[in-house]
Amino acid sequence: MFSTSPAAIITHWCEGQGEDVTDQAADNQGQRSGIRAVAKAAGVSVSTVSRALNGYDDVNAETRRKIEETAEALGYKPSYAAAMLRRNQTNTVTFVVSKPWTKYVDPYFLGILDGLEMVLSAQGYDLQVVMAREFEKEIEVIRRAVERNRCDALIFARTRPEDERIDWLEERGFPFITIGQTQRNSHSFVDRDQHKVGRESARRLAALGHKHIGHLTSPQRYNYTRNSIEGFRQGIEMSGLGFDPAHEIECFLSRRTGEEVVTELFTGPNPPTALVCGNDLIAISAMEGLQRLGIRPGVDVALIGCDDMPIAAYVRPALTSFSQDLGAIGLRLGRMMLARLGGDNSIVQDIIDTFLVIRESDCPGGAT
Amino acid sequence: MFSTSPAAIITHWCEGQGEDVTDQAADNQGQRSGIRAVAKAAGVSVSTVSRALNGYDDVNAETRRKIEETAEALGYKPSYAAAMLRRNQTNTVTFVVSKPWTKYVDPYFLGILDGLEMVLSAQGYDLQVVMAREFEKEIEVIRRAVERNRCDALIFARTRPEDERIDWLEERGFPFITIGQTQRNSHSFVDRDQHKVGRESARRLAALGHKHIGHLTSPQRYNYTRNSIEGFRQGIEMSGLGFDPAHEIECFLSRRTGEEVVTELFTGPNPPTALVCGNDLIAISAMEGLQRLGIRPGVDVALIGCDDMPIAAYVRPALTSFSQDLGAIGLRLGRMMLARLGGDNSIVQDIIDTFLVIRESDCPGGAT
DNA sequence: CATGTTCCCAAAACCGTTTTGGGACTATTC
DNA sequence: GAATAGTCCCAAAACGGTTTTGGGAACATG
Numbered sequence: 093m094f095s096t097s098p099a100a101i102i103t104h105w106c107e108g109q110g111e112d113v114t115d116q117a118a119d120n121q122g123q124r125s126g127i128r129a130v131a132k133a134a135g136v137s138v139s140t141v142s143r144a145l146n147g148y149d150d151v152n153a154e155t156r157r158k159i160e161e162t163a164e165a166l167g168y169k170p171s172y173a174a175a176m177l178r179r180n181q182t183n184t185v186t187f188v189v190s191k192p193w194t195k196y197v198d199p200y201f202l203g204i205l206d207g208l209e210m211v212l213s214a215q216g217y218d219l220q221v222v223m224a225r226e227f228e229k230e231i232e233v234i235r236r237a238v239e240r241n242r243c244d245a246l247i248f249a250r251t252r253p254e255d256e257r258i259d260w261l262e263e264r265g266f267p268f269i270t271i272g273q274t275q276r277n278s279h280s281f282v283d284r285d286q287h288k289v290g291r292e293s294a295r296r297l298a299a300l301g302h303k304h305i306g307h308l309t310s311p312q313r314y315n316y317t318r319n320s321i322e323g324f325r326q327g328i329e330m331s332g333l334g335f336d337p338a339h340e341i342e343c344f345l346s347r348r349t350g351e352e353v354v355t356e357l358f359t360g361p362n363p364p365t366a367l368v369c370g371n372d373l374i375a376i377s378a379m380e381g382l383q384r385l386g387i388r389p390g391v392d393v394a395l396i397g398c399d400d401m402p403i404a405a406y407v408r409p410a411l412t413s414f415s416q417d418l419g420a421i422g423l424r425l426g427r428m429m430l431a432r433l434g435g436d437n438s439i440v441q442d443i444i445d446t447f448l449v450i451r452e453s454d455c456p457g458g459a460t
Numbered sequence: 461m462f463s464t465s466p467a468a469i470i471t472h473w474c475e476g477q478g479e480d481v482t483d484q485a486a487d488n489q490g491q492r493s494g495i496r497a498v499a500k501a502a503g504v505s506v507s508t509v510s511r512a513l514n515g516y517d518d519v520n521a522e523t524r525r526k527i528e529e530t531a532e533a534l535g536y537k538p539s540y541a542a543a544m545l546r547r548n549q550t551n552t553v554t555f556v557v558s559k560p561w562t563k564y565v566d567p568y569f570l571g572i573l574d575g576l577e578m579v580l581s582a583q584g585y586d587l588q589v590v591m592a593r594e595f596e597k598e599i600e601v602i603r604r605a606v607e608r609n610r611c612d613a614l615i616f617a618r619t620r621p622e623d624e625r626i627d628w629l630e631e632r633g634f635p636f637i638t639i640g641q642t643q644r645n646s647h648s649f650v651d652r653d654q655h656k657v658g659r660e661s662a663r664r665l666a667a668l669g670h671k672h673i674g675h676l677t678s679p680q681r682y683n684y685t686r687n688s689i690e691g692f693r694q695g696i697e698m699s700g701l702g703f704d705p706a707h708e709i710e711c712f713l714s715r716r717t718g719e720e721v722v723t724e725l726f727t728g729p730n731p732p733t734a735l736v737c738g739n740d741l742i743a744i745s746a747m748e749g750l751q752r753l754g755i756r757p758g759v760d761v762a763l764i765g766c767d768d769m770p771i772a773a774y775v776r777p778a779l780t781s782f783s784q785d786l787g788a789i790g791l792r793l794g795r796m797m798l799a800r801l802g803g804d805n806s807i808v809q810d811i812i813d814t815f816l817v818i819r820e821s822d823c824p825g826g827a828t
Numbered sequence: 829c830a831t832g833t834t835c836c837c838a839a840a841a842c843c844g845t846t847t848t849g850g851g852a853c854t855a856t857t858c
Numbered sequence: 859g860a861a862t863a864g865t866c867c868c869a870a871a872a873c874g875g876t877t878t879t880g881g882g883a884a885c886a887t888g
Contacts, residue, residue, distance in 0.1 A: 126844050137868045142846060152866060169607040173550070174844035177541035177873050202570075209591045218610070221589035223577045239537045242586070376774070406744070406775045494874055505838045510876055518836065542875035545843050 126171060134162040145170070184218045185429055186243035188234060190227050190250055200399060200418060201249075204271070207422020208247070208429075215430055217244075231257050238266050244433055247271065247425060251281070253315045267432050269425060273315050273441075280432065280440045282425050286316045289414045289446055290323025291330070293368040293396045296448065298331030301457030302366035302394060306339035308353055308378060310370030310398075317342075320370055320398075339364050343374045350377030351384070358385055358393075365457050366394040372401040372413055379407065379453070395453040409452035416446045494539060502530040513538070552586045553797055554611035556602060558595050558618060568767060568786060572639070575790020576615070576797075583798055585612075599625050606634050612801055615639065615793060619649070621683045635800050637793060641683050641809075648800065648808045650793050654684045657782045657814055658691025659698070661736040661764045664816065666699030669825030670734035670762060674707040676721055676746060678738030678766075685710075688738055688766075707732050711742045718745030719752070726753055726761075733825050734762040740769045743779055747821070763821040777820035784814045 131138045136155060144151045144159040151159075162168075176182050187208070189201060209219045220243060224230040230248065234257055237243050248257065249271035258279060261268050270281045290307075297305050307324050310317045321340065328335045341357070343349040350369065357363055358381075369375035375397035379389040389395055390409030397404060400415030421444050428440050499506040504523060512519045512527040519527075530536075544550050555576070557569060577587045588611060592598040598616065602625055605611050616625065617639035626647060629636050638649040658675075665673050675692050678685045689708065696703045709725070711717040718737065725731055726749075737743035743765035747757040757763055758777030765772060768783030789812050796808050 127846095128844080138844090139846080139848095139869080140867060143867090146846085150866060155866080171545070171844050172608045172610055173541055173544040173548075174873090175846075177539070177545050177875085178844080178846045180541075180873075182541070206591065210593070218588075219590070220586075221573075222587070223574065225578070239535075240540045241537075242540055403771055403774050406771050408776050495876090496874085506875085507839080507877080508837060511837095514876085518834095520836070523836085538876095539874050542843090542873070545845085545874085546876045548843075 126168065126174075130159065130163050130166055130168045133166060134159045180241070182242060182244050183216060184220050184243045185212055185245050185247065185433075186220045186222055186237050188222055188224060188230055188237075188246065188248040190224045190230055190248075200401070203418025204422040204425065207419040207424075208426045209422075211423055211426025211430065217430075217433070231260060234261070238264070245269070245429060247429070251315050252313055253318065255315075269428055269432070271421070271425070273319070275315070277441065278439075280428060282421055282428065282442045282444060283316070284416045284421070284444045284446050286319040286446075287323035287326075289398055290320040290325075290368065291327035292323075292448065293398075293414070294324045294327025295331055297366040297368065297394055297396065297454065297457070298328070298333055300366070300394060300454065302364075303333060303457065304336070304339065304362065304364040305333065305366045305368060306341070306357060306364035308341055308343045308350055308367055308369045308374050310342075310374065311344055312342050317370060324368055343370065343377075345371060345373055348377065350374040351381035354378045354381035355385065358382065358387060364393075366454075367396075369395060369397045372397040372399045372404045372411060375411055375413070375453070376403065376407055379409075379411075390453045390455050392458075394455045394457065396448075397453070400449050404449075405451065412451045412454040413449055414446045415449045416444055420444060494536065494542075498527065498531050498534055498536045501534060502527045548609070550610060550612050551584060552588050552611045553580055553613050553615065553801075554588045554590055554605050556590055556592060556598055556605075556614065556616040558592045558598050558616075568769070571786025572790040572793065575787040575792075576794045577790075579791055579794025579798065585798075585801070599628060602629070606632070613637070613797060615797070619683050620681050621686065623683075637796055637800070639789070639793070641687070643683070645809065646807075648796060650789055650796070650810045650812060651684070652784045652789070652812045652814050654687040654814075655691035655694075657766055658688040658693075658736065659695035660691075660816065661766075661782070662692045662695025663699055664822065665734040665736065665762055665764065665825070666696070666701055668734070668762060668822065670732075671701060671825065672704070672707065672730065672732040673701065673734045673736060674709070674725060674732035676709055676711045676718055676735055676737045676742050678710075678742065679712055680710050685738060692736055711738065711745075713739060713741055716745065718742040719749035722746045722749035723753065726750065726755060732761075734822075735764075737763060737765045740765040740767045740772045740779060740781055743781070743821070744771065744775055747775065747777075747779075758821045758823050760826075762823045762825065764816075765821070768817050772817075773819065780819045780822040781817055782814045783817045784812055788812060 127138055127141050131141045134141065134155075136144075136159065140151060140155065141159050141163070144156040145163060172183075187205060205219070205221065212219050222233055222237065224233045227250070234246060234248070237246065238261070245267040246261065247269050251258070251270050251272035251274050253275040255270075255274050258268075258270070258274060258276075262278065268279065270279060271283065273281055273283050294305055294307075305328065307321070309321055312318065312321075324340075325335050339357070341353050343353055350373070354367075354377075367375070367378055369378060375395050379395060382389045382393055387393055395411065397411045397413035400413040404411040404413045424442055424444065428442065431440070495506055495509050499509045502509065504527065508519060508523065509527050509531070512524040513531060540551075555573065573587070573589065580587050590601055590605065592601045595618070602614060602616070605614065606629070613635040614629065615637050619626070619638050619640035619642050621643040623638075623642050626636075626638070626642060626644075630646065636647065638647060639651065641649055641651050662673055662675075673696065675689070677689055680686070680689075692708075693703050707725070709721050711721055718741070722735075722745075735743070735746055737746060743763050747763060750757045750761055755761055763779065765779045765781035768781040772779040772781045792810055792812065796810065799808070
């Protein structure tokens with residue numbers, strides 16, 4: 093009988109600290125009435141209060157002032173839920189993080205969020221961060237957010253060449269921006285110039301005199317890896333070197349992969365003298381592998397990483413790595429989002445520049 | 461009676477992907493009517509649908525099944541806004557991050573969020589992450605979230621001995637849990653055993669033979685620093701050493717501070733031979749300062765850090781540091797929150813154990 | 829047969845805004 | 859003076875769920 097009503101469980105609800113029963117009641121009364129209380133106190137109608145507070149221009153200046161004062165005096169805060177229901181918009185942008193990120197690439201991620209939040213909150217939008225346990229769950233997280241109308245737009249990263257999340261969202265015309273590109277590129281995105289990263293890494297090492305440059309790529313299911321590979325090959329070609337497919341090996345973000353690959357590469361015939369690594373973690377793992385083989389990274393073998401993670405500056409030798417202004421990505425993302433939410437449906441595709449932070453790991457190539 | 465016919469209707473409704481206009485219209489109709497469409501299609505009343513879908517027990521099992529099927533077939537998703545308005549609850553927990561965190565302590569922070577989100581989402585709660593540009597803005601962020609009814613409860617960290625956020629929230633009886641303690645400790649919290657960190661750091665270094673142990677504390681406005689200091693002093697005392705106030709110096713989380721302090725400490729009279737550092741960043745900064753003075757950290761001077769940030773394992777010498785299971789903190793936090801939201805108003809105060817990860821920076825004390 | 833109990837359901841009320849469609853009044857134009 | 863335009867305001871109707879109200883049907887009990 094009581095079991096039917098969940099409210100029954102919360103019986104001893106407000107047994108708080110003091111005896112402010114009167115105060116509580118007064119407070120509640122004030123809060124309960126909401127916009128109606130303001131209307132009453134200001135001697136105008138509810139709709140006029142709403143229009144005045146929302147900046148419509150068919151309200152007399154004097155009336156508006158009075159309403160604003162009254163609202164302020166009563167401590168009136170419009171109910172988010174009610175406005176959301178009526179307007180059918182949430183004033184919320186949802187950012188989806190996939191779990192594997194959180195383990196290693198944290199700073200990358202939060203740097204972006206920081207700039208993004210700044211831009212959005214300045215316009216009254218809230219930023220909501222949701223997490224997906226695995227990549228496969230991301231589509232479900234997105235589905236839930238969209239279907240339950242929890243946000244006005246989405247942002248997510250780690251795009252793949254063919255991305256089901258994008259297909260799904262485009263199908264129902266839901267606004268979103270990605271961090272990273274796709275094969276079709278039919279949508280707005282922000283991305284760093286990954287092609288340049290691959291290209292310039294190769295060219296720099298070639299310019300340093302290396303003839304055999306390996307490429308330990310990031311996971312190839314991600315689109316940015318493809319760009320990186322393309323750029324790398326182009327850089328090799330531009331430098332007049334021959335591309336050796338056997339020196340282009342896919343790695344993963346777990347620490348061991350770089351080490352394994354390096355072990356195989358440098359115990360086999362014709363090892364490279366330099367390595368372009370798709371990611372700092374791969375580079376660090378590779379350095380450890382080299383050291384284990386008695387090869388000195390930064391002396392015998394040159395390495396260039398990518399992402400410029402905080403760790404890069406602390407490992408020995410310190411890792412030369414491609415960096416980018418994460419805050420700028422966030423800001424750009426935020427501004428694009430505001431435009432989109434403001435009704436501008438044009439597709440914006442933004443490539444953020446990257447720059448090489450030179451440290452100790454990229455040494456000149458020796459003989460041969 | 462009518463329990464036989466609806467099946468046919470449902471299957472008909474199910475047919476849907478192909479046609480454009482018809483499907484669109486049908487879809488819109490279905491979405492527009494929401495729960496009423498489900499009720500109509502299932503041949504029951506709106507309230508019955510609501511009760512069935514919300515798990516009340518006064519609904520016939522057969523009826524419930526039929527309603528669930530119908531809702532599924534129609535792709536019905538209850539409007540979050542409407543439910544929120546009527547129930548006056550958001551099913552959302554807000555986690556407040558202050559800006560200085562995002563720079564360095566990312567992993568700490570995200571590790572907790574990860575566990576927290578897992579627990580909350582399993583019970584249908586959403587986790588919202590909001591950021592505050594500075595500590596001072598945090599109270600405003602909180603105020604906004606609470607006053608606009610954007611969440612049912614709050615979580616925040618970096619507690620101070622006297623914390624205005626807590627005062628404000630307690631004043632209006634709004635549910636929250638902190639990460640970290642306060643002077644009064646009148647609320648639920650999760651915290652690591654910071655007293656132990658200080659104590660055991662001191663004791664370990666003393667046991668290694670050090671007689672003069674310095675303490676580079678984290679910022680003292682935070683409550684955990686106080687615990688750490690207390691613990692340290694107790695550890696010194698337990699080891700039969702004399703406590704030297706001149707060797708207890710407050711540092712900040714910017715990188716330079718540790719270096720400055722160390723420079724002063726080790727160019728002055730009677731320098732310590734070991735340092736307990738309130739934070740890994742302080743420790744790393746201190747190590748750099750030592751190296752600049754020609755003093756070898758991990759050989760001439762022992763250091764112990766705290767937090768076990770990812771960097772700790774990569775600096776040379778690798779930093780010995782106190783660690784904790786961040787996921788466990790998040791899980792605990794989540795479970796406490798669920799209990800609180802479920803109506804259990806009791807205060808829970810939970811101390812999470814920490815453990816020392818021994819690396820290279822804590823060396824035995826030399827002569828003297 | 830009268831009465832009580834137990835389950836279930838339809839209809840209406842409600843949550844706190846925004847939006848709609850005028851209404852009243854004044855100013856301007858023919 | 860009537861018609862038109864402009865300004866400012868209002869009452870009532872959404873928005874889409876959940877909760878309450880009130881009662882009917884089936885079954886058990888005295």
